[in-house]
Amino acid sequence: MTYKPQCDYHIHTKYLCCADSTMEIPAIVRECERIGVTTLGITDHLNTLDNLDLHLLIKEDIEALDTKTKVYFGVELNFTGADEQFAYNADVREQYGFQFAIGGIHSTYLNAYDLKALVDVQHRHHLKTCCDPLVDVLVHPYWFNKYEFDNNGWPCFESMQAVPESYARELGQVARETHTAIEINACANLENPAYSSQYVKEYIAYLTIIAGEGACFALGSDAHNIQQLGSIQTAWQVAEQLHLTADRIWQPKSPCQMKLLPDTSGTRTPVQVVDDA
Numbered sequence: 001m002t003y004k005p006q007c008d009y010h011i012h013t014k015y016l017c018c019a020d021s022t023m024e025i026p027a028i029v030r031e032c033e034r035i036g037v038t039t040l041g042i043t044d045h046l047n048t049l050d051n052l053d054l055h056l057l058i059k060e061d062i063e064a065l066d067t068k069t070k071v072y073f074g075v076e077l078n079f080t081g082a083d084e085q086f087a088y089n090a091d092v093r094e095q096y097g098f099q100f101a102i103g104g105i106h107s108t109y110l111n112a113y114d115l116k117a118l119v120d121v122q123h124r125h126h127l128k129t130c131c132d133p134l135v136d137v138l139v140h141p142y143w144f145n146k147y148e149f150d151n152n153g154w155p156c157f158e159s160m161q162a163v164p165e166s167y168a169r170e171l172g173q174v175a176r177e178t179h180t181a182i183e184i185n186a187c188a189n190l191e192n193p194a195y196s197s198q199y200v201k202e203y204i205a206y207l208t209i210i211a212g213e214g215a216c217f218a219l220g221s222d223a224h225n226i227q228q229l230g231s232i233q234t235a236w237q238v239a240e241q242l243h244l245t246a247d248r249i250w251q252p253k254s255p256c257q258m259k260l261l262p263d264t265s266g267t268r269t270p271v272q273v274v275d276d277a
């Protein structure tokens with residue numbers, strides 16, 4: 001029987017203005033239940049440490065829920081600049097009780113359009129994300145902010161053929177070695193109106209190469225309004241297309257989450273995972 005993931009680990013809310021006013025915790029959970037999601041994670045942005053207290057409003061609303069649906073309190077991290085770090089650390093995780101972290105690059109960090117440099121910068125930050133022991137999931141590889149391109153008058157990123165196969169293989173290997181899940185993201189990649197059906201086809205081929213290297217995958221809608229939550233089903237379909245078994249689908253506190261430091265010495269050091277259930 002085909003495994004049905006029934007999870008969504010990338011959802012935004014209204015609390016930090018990441019999403020619109022429809023995205024309140026009880027409404028999100030109701031809609032997820034209607035769609036058939038049994039486990040979900042709320043992951044609003046943490047770009048700087050200034051708004052951390054706003055995340056606690058999300059945590060309070062999760063704790064007040066009366067539901068059989070498992071709801072996790074997560075966070076989405078962004079780099080503070082090109083080749084910089086994430087604004088996140090173990091103390092913040094402990095103090096605020098984040099149960100998992102997803103993260104990735106949200107800018108080109110380029111001053112001028114250069115397709116090769118564009119892809120190289122993304123790839124470098126993908127690997128850097130995987131090697132961060134506090135990040136469980138690399139979000140939306142090769143999603144680009146359309147506004148950044150439009151504002152600069154740059155041509156759209158429209159083909160995954162710009163990404164060398166060796167980059168996909170290397171990412172799959174590093175993700176497997178560091179136990180970082182690669183995200184299959186519905187709204188940013190698979191159903192993004194900025195991308196053609198050809199891009200989506202190529203994107204699934206890219207994910208297939210990563211899967212061939214033994215990486216695990218996380219599934220996320222990246223919904224910013226209540227209607228978008230249903231898009232998670234597209235991510236589930238892609239997981240099915242990739243023939244991912246249950247052990248290849250990341251869940252918080254699953255073996256996939258046992259992050260390992262990058263292997264620089266020939267011996268691997270497991271990073272302690274705090275169980276704050």
Ligand SMILES: [Zn+2]
Nearest residue numbers: 076106139140
């Ligand atoms: Zn993002």
Ligand SMILES: [Zn+2]
Nearest residue numbers: 010012076222
């Ligand atoms: Zn997001």
